[in-house]
Amino acid sequence: MLRCFSGLLLLGALGGLGGCATTGGNPDDPLESYNRAMFTFNDGVDKAIIKPIASGYKAVLPEFARTGVTNFFANLGDIWIGVNNVLQGKVGAGVSDFGRFAINTTVGILGLFDVASNAGLEKHNEDFGQTLGRWGVGSGAFVVLPVLGPSSVRDAISLFAADWHGDPLWYVGNIPARNELYGVRLVDNRANLLDLGQLAEDAALDYYSYVRGAYLQRRRSLIYDGDPPRESDPDRSSESGPGRKSAAQAEGEPAPARLTGASVQPVIAAADQELAPAQEFSGVRPQPAAAGQAAASVGPRSYQPMVPRNYAAVLAVSGETRTGFVRTGLRP
C-alpha cells in the first residue's frame, strides 16, 4: 500500500517532467505510452477475472438483492460525501448527506433500502479529488492506475491520501473481512456497469482515448456539480452554424473566468451569459483565479502545463487535510 503510494508520487513527478515535452497526443496525457500499457493490462484483468465474476454475480443474484448490496455500500459512502460537501462550502448538501445516512441506516435497515431518495434527499457524488478541484487545484496529468483504472495526478493522490481513509470499510478491524467487503463492492460496481461498459466499447473508435476523454470531461463536470462553465472553443468557430462567432471575434473576447470555492455562483451565472464559443477541453486547465477575473492571459490556442504550477501545493494540501480529518474526528 505504502509502496503503491510512493510509486504514485513518482508517477506524479514524472508527469511534471513530461509536461515540458510535447508529445503528438493530448496535452493532458504526457504519460500516454505508460497509460496505454496499463489500460491494456487492466482490460485484460477485467476480461479474465472481474467481468466474468460480475456477470456471474448478476446472473445468480436477483435484481432486488443486488440493489440492496449497491445501496448498502452507497449508504456507507454518504458520510464521506457529506464531509466533502462541507469542505467545499456546500453545508446544506452535506447536512442532507448525513441525513441520508441517518435515515437509510435506521429506516432503510442498515442502508439496504434507499428510503432517503424517496423522501426527497438526493444522492450526491463527491470525493476529495473534487474538493481539491473546487479549491482550484488542477487535475494534473491523466494517469491510469493498476486495476483501479482512469485517474489523474490530483484524483489519485486524493484517493490514496484521503478517500480511502474516509471510507468506513477502511476501519473494519478484521483484515480478511475487510478485503472481502472490498471485493464484493468491486464486483457489485462492475456488475452495475456491464451494459454501460459494452456501450462505450462499441461507441469508441479508439477505446483508450474515448475513456480518457470521458474521464476528463466527467471529472470537470462533477467538480462543478454538473454545471461547468462553457470554455471557449476555437474549433467550433470553423463551423457555419447560425449564432456562431467568427474566430477573430472569439479571440478578441476574454475567456470565461474560471473558478472556485465560495465564489462559484457568479461564475456559473456568468457562464449563462453570452460567452465565447467553448474552448476545446484539453486546451485550458482550470486554474485558481478570483471569480470575475477574466483569464485573458490564456490565449485560445495556448494551454497551461499539464501539471498545475502549484503542484507542490497539491501535496501540501492533501497533507493538510489529512490532519484535518483528525480534527473532524473521522479517525477512530
Next chain:
Amino acid sequence: MIKLFVAFCFSLFATAIGAQDVAPDALIRSISDDVIGIVKQDKDIKAGNRSKINDLVEAKVLPHFSFNHMTALAMGRNWPKANAEQQKALVAEFRALLVHTYSGALSTYKNEVIEFRPLRAAAGDPDVTVRTQVKRPGTEPIGIDYSMEKTPGGWKVYDVVVGGVSLVTNYRDSFNAEIRENGVDGLIKSLASKNRSLATQSGAKPK
C-alpha cells in the same frame, strides 16, 4: 392540379412554421415522452430487438438531429480540410455510429424518470441547451443536456452531453489522431469498418 400544388406548398410552409413554433425544451420533452412511451410498451424492444429499436430511433429521434453539425463539431479544425465528398461520407458514417450508440443506450432503459430543468436562454437566442436529469433509484441523478440550434426546419440537436461527457466532442482526440496518421480518408475507412463490425455483431442490417 395547380390548386393541389398550391395546397401542397402551403402545407409545407405550415409545417415549417409549426416546427419553428415548438420551443426547444418542449420539443425534447415530446420526443422523450413519445419514445419512452413506445419503449415501455413494446415487448420486442424490451427483449432487446435491435433492428426494431433502430427503426424507432430512425423515425422519431433522428429527424431532430443535425448530423452535419455534429460531425463538424467532432472533427473540429479538421472539418474544413475535408472536401465536400469526404464530408458527406464522414457525416454518413458518424451518423451510423451515433445511431448505434443511441439505440444501445435506449435498450438499457429501465423505468428511469426524466426531469426537465428550466430553460435558461434569452428570447431569440438561436443556440440553447436543454437540460434534463435522469433519476434512478439509489444513485445520484445524471444530467443529459441537449445543445440545440435553430434552423429553418425547427430546432435541431447538435450535441448530447451525458453526465458532463459530450458524445460528440469526445471523438475529437481519436479523430485527430486518425487524421494525423492516415488522413481524412483513413478516418472514413476506420469509421466504416467500425460500423461494419458493429452491424455484424448485433445482427442488424447495416444502414
